[in-house]
Amino acid sequence: MTIDDFNFKGHKAIVRVDFNVPLDENGNITDDTRIRGALPTLKKILSDGGSLILMSHMGKPKGKVNPKLSLSQIKETVGKYLGADVQFANDCMAADDLAANLQPGQVLLLENLRFYPEEEGKPMGIEKTDPAYDAAKKEMKARQKDFAQKLASYADVYVNDAFGTAHRRHASTAVIADFFDTDHKMLGYLMEKEVKAVDNILKDIRRPFTAIMGGSKVSTKIGIIMNLMDKVDNLILCGGMTYTFARAMGGKVGNSICEEDKLDLALEIMAKAKEKGVNLVLGSDCVAADAFSNDANTQVCSVMDIPEGWEGLDAGPETRKLFAETIEPSKTILWNGPAGVFEFDNFTAGSRAIADAIVKATKNGAFSLVGGGDSVACVNKFGLADEVSYVSTGGGALLEAIEGKVLPGVAAIKGE
Numbered sequence: 001m002t003i004d005d006f007n008f009k010g011h012k013a014i015v016r017v018d019f020n021v022p023l024d025e026n027g028n029i030t031d032d033t034r035i036r037g038a039l040p041t042l043k044k045i046l047s048d049g050g051s052l053i054l055m056s057h058m059g060k061p062k063g064k065v066n067p068k069l070s071l072s073q074i075k076e077t078v079g080k081y082l083g084a085d086v087q088f089a090n091d092c093m094a095a096d097d098l099a100a101n102l103q104p105g106q107v108l109l110l111e112n113l114r115f116y117p118e119e120e121g122k123p124m125g126i127e128k129t130d131p132a133y134d135a136a137k138k139e140m141k142a143r144q145k146d147f148a149q150k151l152a153s154y155a156d157v158y159v160n161d162a163f164g165t166a167h168r169r170h171a172s173t174a175v176i177a178d179f180f181d182t183d184h185k186m187l188g189y190l191m192e193k194e195v196k197a198v199d200n201i202l203k204d205i206r207r208p209f210t211a212i213m214g215g216s217k218v219s220t221k222i223g224i225i226m227n228l229m230d231k232v233d234n235l236i237l238c239g240g241m242t243y244t245f246a247r248a249m250g251g252k253v254g255n256s257i258c259e260e261d262k263l264d265l266a267l268e269i270m271a272k273a274k275e276k277g278v279n280l281v282l283g284s285d286c287v288a289a290d291a292f293s294n295d296a297n298t299q300v301c302s303v304m305d306i307p308e309g310w311e312g313l314d315a316g317p318e319t320r321k322l323f324a325e326t327i328e329p330s331k332t333i334l335w336n337g338p339a340g341v342f343e344f345d346n347f348t349a350g351s352r353a354i355a356d357a358i359v360k361a362t363k364n365g366a367f368s369l370v371g372g373g374d375s376v377a378c379v380n381k382f383g384l385a386d387e388v389s390y391v392s393t394g395g396g397a398l399l400e401a402i403e404g405k406v407l408p409g410v411a412a413i414k415g416e
């Protein structure tokens, strides 16, 4: 079932949203992007004449009630965006009456699901090495099922629109789906868009396909790099991992970030690219700094010959040109991870060159997906988020999807 094919008139929909928004010390929302992201789905349900039961987690309360992480703090904002009064259930396991009395057009928000350990379904306070761990896990899984069943009992339709947690098999993201038949469970619009964007990258590829992987370390990106190796034409590796490659090739990298224990892995990636016919593009020059600071002294040098006491913090001019020339003719583009320490204004040039080239390619008809944490912050910093095809909201979930893993939140509904 898809959300567009379902008429919610007279139905009660329980919707898993990602309302895990950042709050300041007074409980004010500092960025409401995630709430806004869920609105198309929520408005569709209300305008059809359905009622809404909203459930989410916030932060990491580790199975205990923590007023600082109460979703009551965001109730007003949700109500403002929906143009409706939002009722609040202080205890997500005791919302029977509120849910039963909910009328079409009304909205009920449940308290933070993670106040109960059953939501995540992991035994708390017991180490994996403890002999009693397996039994505790089994017991917790049974409790998780009951918890999910209780949530399911509040409604007759289940919608999952929380892509950010789709890579977790939690009560509200996956287990609950077992209590609805296929005609009464579906992905929300945000989830549909994210899944489609990943399909564009992994299935409906137009060529040339260029993936740009940056960020600090090769070790955290290895799963994706290896999965992409079978798919891409060009693979640009940039950011901090540049120096692990330079070191593996016998270069001198000074104080640059470098994973000494991953030099073999770097060589393996290079050999694999050659074997698969992938054009592996690594930086040749960098902007090196004499301190990890925006105000450090800088010089442009080869990534293979960085002076002692200096560290590469951004891509150099030759590299930026090479990256742009590789990206611009592409028809499918994935960008994850900055090409330098973009948080410092003086080291944004590499990431900026990548962003500009992606925008240009997108104008020429490419599909471009930017996602996974810091590259999103990067396009936002440059004000270019509206000029790429899709900016993903789902950090970890997006990366796992691109690694080729099945997301439990999607599988629970689509049965894949």
Ligand code: AMP
Pocket: 214, 215, 216, 217, 220, 238, 239, 240, 257, 312, 313, 314, 336, 337, 338, 339, 340, 341, 342, 343, 373, 374
């Ligand atoms: P990741 O979370 O692995 O995607 O890494 C993102 C972080 O990598 C950002 O905070 C960047 O500042 C950092 N980064 C990018 N290039 C470098 C570099 N050359 N040296 C140190 N950190 C870097």
